[in-house]
Amino acid sequence: MHDRGTLGTYYFFSTAWQVLHFCSNQLIVWRGKGGEMTIPVSVAGVEHYFGLIVLGFVVGTYGTLIGAGGGFVLMPVLLLLYPDQSANLLTSISLAVVFFNALSGSEAYGLMKRIDYRSGVLFALGTIPGAVLGAINTSFVPRRLFDFIFGFLLIVAAVFLSVKPRHGVSTCESSHLSRYCVSRRLVDAHGTEYKYSFNYMLGVAISVAVGYISSFLGIGGGIIHVPALCYLLGFPVHIATATSHFVLAIMALTGTVVHIATGTFSQGVHQTVALAIGVLLGAQVGARLSDAVKGRWIIRSLAIALGIVGIKIFLSSL
Numbered sequence: 001m002h003d004r005g006t007l008g009t010y011y012f013f014s015t016a017w018q019v020l021h022f023c024s025n026q027l028i029v030w031r032g033k034g035g036e037m038t039i040p041v042s043v044a045g046v047e048h049y050f051g052l053i054v055l056g057f058v059v060g061t062y063g064t065l066i067g068a069g070g071g072f073v074l075m076p077v078l079l080l081l082y083p084d085q086s087a088n089l090l091t092s093i094s095l096a097v098v099f100f101n102a103l104s105g106s107e108a109y110g111l112m113k114r115i116d117y118r119s120g121v122l123f124a125l126g127t128i129p130g131a132v133l134g135a136i137n138t139s140f141v142p143r144r145l146f147d148f149i150f151g152f153l154l155i156v157a158a159v160f161l162s163v164k165p166r167h168g169v170s171t172c173e174s175s176h177l178s179r180y181c182v183s184r185r186l187v188d189a190h191g192t193e194y195k196y197s198f199n200y201m202l203g204v205a206i207s208v209a210v211g212y213i214s215s216f217l218g219i220g221g222g223i224i225h226v227p228a229l230c231y232l233l234g235f236p237v238h239i240a241t242a243t244s245h246f247v248l249a250i251m252a253l254t255g256t257v258v259h260i261a262t263g264t265f266s267q268g269v270h271q272t273v274a275l276a277i278g279v280l281l282g283a284q285v286g287a288r289l290s291d292a293v294k295g296r297w298i299i300r301s302l303a304i305a306l307g308i309v310g311i312k313i314f315l316s317s318l
Contacts, residue, residue: 049274056097056278062305063098063222063279064105064245064286070279071098071220071252072154076309079147079316087146088139091218092259093268093275095135095252098220101279102249106242108287113188114242116235119203123243124250126204127221130211131251135258138216144317150217151314157223158307161300186239198233206232207247215255220248223306238290 055077063070071094078090109115138146180201186194206228214221222244229240259265265272 052271052274053278056275057282059097060101060104060279060282061286061289063101064283065289070101071095071214071218072223072306072309074275075150075218076313079313087141087143088264089267091138092256092265093272094218095215095220095255095259096265096272097275097279099249099252099256100276101283102220102245102252104280104283105245105287106249108284109242109245111189112242112287113186114238115246116184116186116239116243117246119184120243120246122200123203123207124247126207127211127247127251128254130208131215131254132258134212134215135255139262139264147313147317151310151312151317153213153217154306154310155314157227158303158310161227161303161306194236194239196234196236198235203233211251214251220252222248223302226302241290
C-alpha cells in the first residue's frame with residue numbers, strides 16, 4: 001500500500017524523467033573554425049545528467065533533513081561546475097531546484113503533521129516582495145562579487161549557529177511585545193505535542209529579509225529562516241524545519257517565476273530537470289530521516305556545513 005507522498009513523488013518522477021529523456025535526444029550545435037557539428041546530448045552529456053541527478057538526491061536529502069532547502073549546498077557546486085556562467089543563471093537553476101525540493105519535503109512533513117500552516121502562510125506572504133526584488137537584483141551583480149558576498153554570509157551564519165545557545169528564547173517574554181504574540185499547539189503524527197508562542201510581527205519582518213537574501217543568492221533561505229525561527233521566535237526545531245520548508249516552496253516558486261519572466265531560466269532547463277529528479281526522491285528520504293536525528297544535531301550539522309562551504313567560496317573570490 002503506497003501513501004499519498006510516495007504516489008505523488010512517483011508520478012512527478014515519471015514525468016520529469018520523460019522530460020529529461022526528451023531533452024537528452026535534442027541536438028547541440030558546435031560551431032568552430034571548420035564549420036558546424038551537431039552532437040546528440042545523449043552522447044555528449046549523459047554522464048553529466050546522471051551526475052546532476054545524484055547531486056540532486058544528496059541536496060534533497062540533506063536540505064530537507066535540516067530544513068534549508070539544499071540551495072546552500074547546490075549553489076557552491078553549480079559555481080564550481082559552471083565557472084563561466086553568470087550568477088543570474090545559476091541562481092535561477094538553484095531556486096527552481098529548491099522549489100521542487102521544498103515541495104516534495106513539505107508533502108512528507110505534511111503527512112507527519114509538523115507544519116505550522118497558519119504561521120507558514122503568514123511568513124510566506126512576507127517573503128514574496130523580497131523574493132521578487134532579489135531575483136531581479138542578481139542580474140546586476142558581477143560573478144566575483146557574488147561569490148564574495150555568498151561566502152561571507154555563509155560564514156557569518158555558521159558562526160551565529162555556533163555561538164548561540166542551543167535553545168531559543170521567545171520574544172513574547174518581553175511585556176511590551178506581548179500584544180504581537182500568538183500561541184500555537186501542534187501534535188504530530190507520532191503523538192508528540194509542541195507548544196510555543198512567538199511574535200508574529202517579528203516573524204513577518206524576518207521573512208521579508210529572508211525572501212530577498214535567499215532569492216538574491218539562490219539558496220532557498222532555510223539556512224537563515226530555521227535559525228531565526230528557533231532562536232528569535234522560539235519554535236521547536238522540528239516544527240521550524242518543517243514550516244520553513246513550506247515557506248521555501250512558495251518563496252522559491254516566486255523567485256523562479258521572476259527568472260522565467262525575464263528569460264533567464266530558459267537557459268538552464270535541462271540541468272534543472274535532472275537535479276529536480278534527484279531532489280524529489282532525496283526530499284522524501286530526508287524528511288523520514290528527521291525522525292532519527294535529534295534537533296541539536298540538525299543545528300550542529302547545519303553550522304559545520306555552512307562553515308566549510310562558506311570558507312571555500314569566500315577564498316575562491318579573493
